[in-house]
Amino acid sequence: MRTPGLAGLTVLLRLCVIVVVLLTSGSIGLVCYTAVESLDLSCLLRWDCPYASPNSTYTVQTKTQGDPWQDVPWCVWISSHSCDVSQIFSNFELYNMIRLGVHLTPTSTVWMEPRKFDYSDFTFSPPSVSVSLKEEQLLVKVQFPCTPNRRCSRERCCPISRLIDPWTTVTVYSELSPSEYQSRTVWTQEVMSHVEFSGLSLGHNYCVVANFSFPTFSMAASPKSAPQCVEVVSQSGETELMPVLCLGIALTLLLIFPLLTVFLRKPQPAATTPENQSKTPVHDLVSLVPLSLVPADPCDVHLELADDQMSIVSSSNLPSAEDLTSALGNAVSRVPLSHDPSSLAAYWDSGGIELELGLDSGISIPRLSH
Template identity: 75%
Template sequence: MQGDGWLRLCAAALFITGTTGTVCSTRVESLDLGCLLRWDCPHASPNATYTVQTKTQGDPWQDVPWCVWISSRSCDVSQVFSDFELYNMVRVGVHRDPGSTVWTKPCKFDYSDFTFSPPSVSVSLKEQQLLVRVQFPCASNRRCSVERCCPITQLIHPWTTVTVHNRLNRSEQQSRTVWSQEPVSYVEFSGLSPGQNYCAVANFSFPTFAMAASPLSEPRCVETLSEPGEGRS
């Protein structure tokens, strides 16, 4: 779950209450609904161990079972969260001794923090209608599958916007926005000029908060059929 696509969402130097002079920095990184917590406690003992807890709005704090009394400085909590319209929190506890744990200030994980990979598109013609196929990225959150691609549409139902433009005349363009609930969305466009080259791009956004949106896909282009007899003298 590491990579250049991850975005640092919550990063701050946080004093651990009750530990004089000890500072921990924590941050949450996310891409495609994944959630990775990282932390650094430079003044903690080299042999220090840590426990990570998560909390969803209205629920108590709970241990992340695979991140209890660990020595590493990161924990993938992607599988914990399932409702992305609620506020989700994550924190790390430093074990000073078997009977004492000091908790950092929680980091939030919600819609305002999401980043997404772009979708991919393909285009095809049926007579003078252009059909755009939008394929969504696999979710980093693996709650719905651990062995195959789990499209983000199995976890959220995003708004998907497809724009088609004339490659030689950018002022000629059409856009449509659809609510996507399947792994693939299909959007049709008509009213295209014959014998022209049209390109399609798409992106999607979190269903209730458009600020959490993916980048545009790579464009895919196709040439419409010429009218019969066109170009003849």
Template identity: 70%
Template structure:
């Protein structure tokens, strides 16, 4: 009972193993594949020790969601490598590669597919340049060229056109390694720019940079060659300040020499001008005329001296304005 119960299970397994061994021994389909990747390029290499020298091969690729497709320049080839760099464009998705061995014109055996992802990536170091403006140090990072079907063969296609790398720039004092700064930025442009401030004057600073595939720091480039620059010393700033003061003086001094004499002349002219005396009111004109009319019939003269001549009387009557103050306005006699 026990033996008969095991036979149905073990027999098919043993049969499959025997068939696999027979196929392997008869066809010699023992192939080793490897992928080399540099700057998003992809080179598939293989070795089939038991294959005949006349054996031909075909390489196919597959991107997540798409069917298997032949690599047009790697169909029925006799070489043992194929550059499939131009076959992939989206590195955020799963990409697969497989090798087909043509046993005869009507029979092709496909080797187990292998993936192509960030674990295969290696990158060349970036190139950098540094510049100093005032107290700001700017580091420009340029990425290596990539091999991809999006780029033409005649020009450089930076890898930052295909991926958005994380860029890390480290700035350090060449004489004092404890004086350093490090910044990591997410680059979405063709080149990356990183600024540093708070640098000590009169020191030699050097910058290095590297980058990595997004979200996978293990797929990172090596560091760039250092680029160094010296900051201006405090004593070196004095000539600049002195020059600024001199230029300001040259601009302000002509204005002062032009405006100051003019102001002095205006003040002297104002002092030399004759002063207009204050107007003195006329005592006669200031006296308001009498508003009450006087009737000559109401004026009575009392002569105290019998010898007053008629001419004196007439002259006194003619000078009415000068003697009007001695008369009472109602025609009363003088006191």
């Protein structure tokens, strides 16, 4: 026969077992699948909870080695199924952890198993390369992709080389025979990586590709960049072309110079106007007549007047008489004469010298003293 106290204890034990079973079944049924996506050191957490209520809310927490768990400010009590925590992590050499919490009630939260965020999650974009030639050496410059990390949030592009020191591998190969190649791996501690190659064959086209990896973990490597090709040409070959170029320029100038000379020397018609054609005064004509330097005797010069016309008769011993007569006649014809028919005498304003008509119907000029 059971006592009342023992019966009550048995019922209480049965209720506790039922509660434990219910709680255990509920926690087992709440399963979430998480995944981390990382491109160029970004970090995006995604999850899927197939048995959770459609109205469930979530919170994401992060932890860095040596620090406690902290809420991600923009991922607290959210209903979405993803959270970008790229701005949280800054040191990738330490352990970084992420965990997801599911809110069953305002006071009850179930935390999923945390997961690490490390190099095994890293994926990278391929770098870009540029090539140039300098004194028969091939210079390669490697530019790394940008990252959305918080260290460089104020810059338009923050290369991953600001956050890590990647291993950069550059390969140069001949386009005609890809089996001939050179490869170098350098530890990049600058924003860009610079690599030089020499000993290349002249006249060949060479292509360059590059990739990089997380330091000390080559498994987290980027794809190779797009190839950049360049032709290796000797500087001396370019120098040999200079005389040919100069000769061509000189021949061109020799052909153009005569044409320019003919064009510049082409006579231009002088514009003549009636105003420029002025008559020469009489006194200028007289002054232009070449007079003989031999002194002439005034007695040898005779002026004849007939019907208001005057002529000059000169002795044969005067040179250039014809020219002198022509010039003097034109001048005298314009000098005013005083002719008195009654006295048969003609007066010529000759500076006070009087001309008288002689018996031979001529005009005689008195002898003048020198």
